[in-house]
Amino acid sequence: MADDIVVQDSDDRSERMIRDPKRYFAEARRRAEREVRREVESGPRRAERAEHG
Template sequence: MADDIVVQDSDDRSERMIRDPKRYFEEARQRAERELKREVEGRPHRNGRVEHG
């Protein structure tokens, strides 16, 4: 196994939340609304599943 492997974490949510909390939560709300709309319309989710109500 290679000893020079570097794992990088691209999750910067906490930094974004601290830097601009209003924007962070507004974007989270918008994502949630889009996902809910997709569920209602029966479109596939990011994970490829299609849910019907």
């Protein structure tokens, strides 16, 4: 690998977790809840597409 390649990591999750753990985990919980809601809401549509597709 070339020596002049620099990898920049924009993932600051560990820094945010250390800086404000309550906020970090509250945001993570909200994201997870939104994802579950999205999956539940799209579930019946997927089944309908499978039947008609």
